[in-house]
Amino acid sequence: xxxxxxxxxxxxxxxxxxxxxxxxxxxxxxxxxxxxxxxxxxxxxxxxxxxxxxxxxxxxxxxxxxxxxxxxxxxxxxxxxxxxxxxxxxxxxxxxxxxxxxxxxxxxxxxxxxxxxxxxxxxxxxxxxxxxxxxxxxxxxxxxxxxxxxxxxxxxxxxxxxxxxxxxxxxxxxxxxxxxxxxxxxxxxxxxxxxxxxxxxxxxxxxxxxxxxxxxxxxxxxxxxxxxxxxxxxxxxxxxxxxxxxxxxxxxxxxxxxxxxxxxxxxxxxxxxxxxxxxxxxxxxxxxxxxxxxxxxxxxxxxxxxxxxxxxxxxxxxxxxxxxxxxxxxxxxxxxxxxxxxxxxxxxxxxxxxxxxxxxxxxxxxxxxxxxxxxxxxxxxxxxxxxxxxxxxxxxxxxxxxxxxxxxxxxxxxxxxxxxxxxxxxxxxxxxxxxxxxxxxxxxxxxxxxxxxxxxxxxxxxxxxxxxxxxxxxxxxxxxxxxxxxxxxxxxxxxxxxxxxxxxxxxxxxxxxxxxxxxxxxxxxxxxxxxxxxxxxx
Numbered sequence: 001x002x003x004x005x006x007x008x009x010x011x012x013x014x015x016x017x018x019x020x021x022x023x024x025x026x027x028x029x030x031x032x033x034x035x036x037x038x039x040x041x042x043x044x045x046x047x048x049x050x051x052x053x054x055x056x057x058x059x060x061x062x063x064x065x066x067x068x069x070x071x072x073x074x075x076x077x078x079x080x081x082x083x084x085x086x087x088x089x090x091x092x093x094x095x096x097x098x099x100x101x102x103x104x105x106x107x108x109x110x111x112x113x114x115x116x117x118x119x120x121x122x123x124x125x126x127x128x129x130x131x132x133x134x135x136x137x138x139x140x141x142x143x144x145x146x147x148x149x150x151x152x153x154x155x156x157x158x159x160x161x162x163x164x165x166x167x168x169x170x171x172x173x174x175x176x177x178x179x180x181x182x183x184x185x186x187x188x189x190x191x192x193x194x195x196x197x198x199x200x201x202x203x204x205x206x207x208x209x210x211x212x213x214x215x216x217x218x219x220x221x222x223x224x225x226x227x228x229x230x231x232x233x234x235x236x237x238x239x240x241x242x243x244x245x246x247x248x249x250x251x252x253x254x255x256x257x258x259x260x261x262x263x264x265x266x267x268x269x270x271x272x273x274x275x276x277x278x279x280x281x282x283x284x285x286x287x288x289x290x291x292x293x294x295x296x297x298x299x300x301x302x303x304x305x306x307x308x309x310x311x312x313x314x315x316x317x318x319x320x321x322x323x324x325x326x327x328x329x330x331x332x333x334x335x336x337x338x339x340x341x342x343x344x345x346x347x348x349x350x351x352x353x354x355x356x357x358x359x360x361x362x363x364x365x366x367x368x369x370x371x372x373x374x375x376x377x378x379x380x381x382x383x384x385x386x387x388x389x390x391x392x393x394x395x396x397x398x399x400x401x402x403x404x405x406x407x408x409x410x411x412x413x414x415x416x417x418x419x420x421x422x423x424x425x426x427x428x429x430x431x432x433x434x435x436x437x438x439x440x441x442x443x444x445x446x447x448x449x450x451x452x453x454x455x456x457x458x459x460x461x462x463x464x465x466x467x468x469x470x471x472x473x474x475x476x477x478x479x480x481x482x483x484x485x486x487x488x489x490x491x492x493x494x495x496x497x498x499x500x501x502x503x504x505x506x507x508x509x510x511x512x513x514x515x516x517x518x519x520x521x522x523x524x525x526x527x528x529x530x531x532x533x534x535x536x537x538x
Contacts, residue, residue: 001264003335006081007257010089010331014324017093022320025098025479028470029105033313038112038306046230046424047404048112050310052185053317055178058240059308061322063300064100065246066394067149067358067387068290069326073334074357076287077345079280080269081338085331087284091292092327095483099459100297101319102466102480107302108309114302114408115462122468123527130520131461132409135299136431138454139402142296143223143435144444145451146395151215153388154208159381160388161210163203167389168222170195171238179232192241200385216439219395220432226396227403227428231304235400239393245386246329249365252379253332256368262339282494286452291330293487295458296398297323302462303401336364358387402431450513453494457521460487468528472535488525492518 039050051059076084106118116135120128154161174192177183210218226234272280277287290296301319309315337345337360348363349356366380374382403424410421420426438444463484470477495518502511 001268003260003262003264003339004258006085006264007254007331007335010085011254011328013089014092014327017097018316018321018324021093022097022101022316025101025320026316028476028479029102030475031105031312031315033311035312037108037309037312039308039310042111042307045232047304048307049230049232049236051232051236051308052310053314054189055185055236055240056305056308056310056314057318057322058243059236060239060300060305060318061325062239062243062246062390062393063304063397064290064294064297064322065326065329065390066146066290067391068294068394069330070333070361070387071357072288072291073330074337074360075277076284077266077334077337078270078274078277079272079284081264081266081334082268083280083284084288084334087288087292088327088330088334091285091288092324092330094479095459095487096291096293096297096327097320097323098479098483099293099463099466100301100323101316103298103301103462104306104309104315104319105312106466106469107306108312108315112302112307112309114404115298115465116405116408118302118465118469119461119524122465122472123524123531127524127527129409130524131465132405134454134461134517134520135458136402136405136409138295138451138458139299139398139405140431140434140438141444141447141451141454142398143395143402143431144438145448146391146398147216147219147223147435147439148444150388150391150395151212151219153391154210154215155212157384157388158207158209159203160385161203161208161215162206163199163385164389164392165208166199166202167196167238167242168234170199171234171241174241175233175237178237192237193244196241196244200382203385204381220436223396223399224428224432227399227431228424231308231400235304235396236308239397242389242393245389249383249386250325250329250332252369252372252374253336253365256365256371257332257335259371260368262335262368264335264338265341266338266345267342278497282490282497285490286456286494288330289452289455289459291327291333293456293459293483295455295460295462298458298462299401299405300397303404304397333361336361336368339364358384361387399428399431399435403427406431447510447513450498450510450517453491453498453514454517456487456494457491457517460484460491461521461524463487464524464528468531468535471532488521492521495521 042048073084110117116128116132119131177188277283352359362380362383365383366376369379370376406427407422463480466480467477495514498514
């Protein structure tokens with residue numbers, strides 16, 4: 001099959017989904033541009049800061065994307081390209097984008113607080129506490145593992161380290177130019193993008209050599225600072241500028257696919273069970289998370305993004321649109337793997353191990369960009385740099401989100417005075433410290449296999465909260481309720497498999513955590529069903 005045809009089908013379906021289904025959900029949610037958002041009503045200059053739509057789109061997209069929409073499809077193509085493609089498109093339009101958009105609006109209607117607060121108001125405080133414990137724990141795991149990944153990348157690819165450090169400096173200047181010097185977004189963006197390219201060139205010319213252990217300490221200091229300083233100073237401008245890296249990479253890849261028109265070499269469907277992965281159900285829906293649906297997105301939507309949304313009119317392009325852009329990236333990643341001969345694909349995995357997905361994507365993008373006159377090695381290096389840069393955006397955003405979850409857990413409402421437990425410096429310190437324990441003890445990597453399931457369980461719980469919220473508002477909620485059913489079916493099945501495999505193999509730690517996750521999900525579902533019944537009879 002022609003890769004160009006597959007790409008065009010995907011783009012047309014995603015665009016149609018945005019125009020039609022996105023508008024449908026906006027009507028169901030009652031999006032109102034005249035409604036004042038928390039970014040204005042609660043503006044504190046630190047977390048609640050109104051942002052222009054293009055800036056917030058860049059921040060949101062950079063935060064949710066990371067490396068996951070690249071890695072997942074490239075691994076899952078072992079089942080064949082067709083199941084992966086269908087899951088990306090159908091999941092992205094009807095589950096992922098609906099999940100992100102709804103989480104954003106629900107948070108905005110709850111003062112920009114997390115889905116945990118939505119659960120508290122709709123289900124009860126015990127439900128909120130369970131959700132926040134789960135969210136914070138999942139985020140700590142993400143921070144720990146991404147710290148290991150980024151530090152290892154910086155050690156192996158020193159040019160990426162130099163460029164990333166320069167990106168941070170550039171972001172600080174960009175934030176000042178827009179919010180303090182009032183240069184204007186257009187002028188600042190043009191200069192910023194030009195300098196962004198300069199950072200890439202300087203990174204290639206002057207790589208920073210440092211050990212992985214040294215980088216871990218540097219990263220912990222960085223994410224602590226990024227978590228506590230005003231969002232407009234560093235996090236928002238860095239993500240906005242970083243998004244242009246991925247925009248450029250995606251645009252080059254799309255044009256490259258059309259110009260090169262490679263043939264899909266992989267079989268449409270290879271097997272319903274793959275060794276080392278398992279059965280297509282539920283493994284496919286856990287492996288391909290970002291790009292189809294990801295619970296992490298609900299934390300971003302209801303964490304940093306909801307606090308910066310200037311108008312509800314921006315919610316659809318940011319909440320729904322960014323998810324579909326990510327789905328487009330996932331399709332592009334799928335093509336870089338599917339255009340390989342199966343033997344070459346297997347060989348790269350044998351040689352590269354856990355680094356294989358990024359290697360396949362980078363080499364594939366290098367080949368596609370070469371059709372546009374870009375040297376293959378330069379294109380490959382640029383793709384690898386973009387992936388590492390986005391892993392860092394997920395790292396710093398994840399730390400801020402974990403800090404929010406920590407503060408909300410100990411917060412009892414506006415009547416409560418200042419407390420060390422809700423202090424942002426203390427919350428960030430505890431978060432970074434907990435991640436550091438996982439990094440240097442090695443426990444984080446041992447329990448990482450749980451992340452895929454835990455992440456998708458977060459999505460199911462977010463959809464559960466939205467369903468209850470819409471029910472109590474007497475609004476139609478099928479767009480959230482039916483995806484919720486499916487995601488619970490997927491995650492509870494996956495947890496059951498994890499419990500069985502790990503207890504039979506003697507991996508008691510992972511098995512025990514899986515049991516806890518399963519039990520927590522069941523408790524929340526039971527509480528939610530009770531609330532729904534009461535709302536319907538009220």
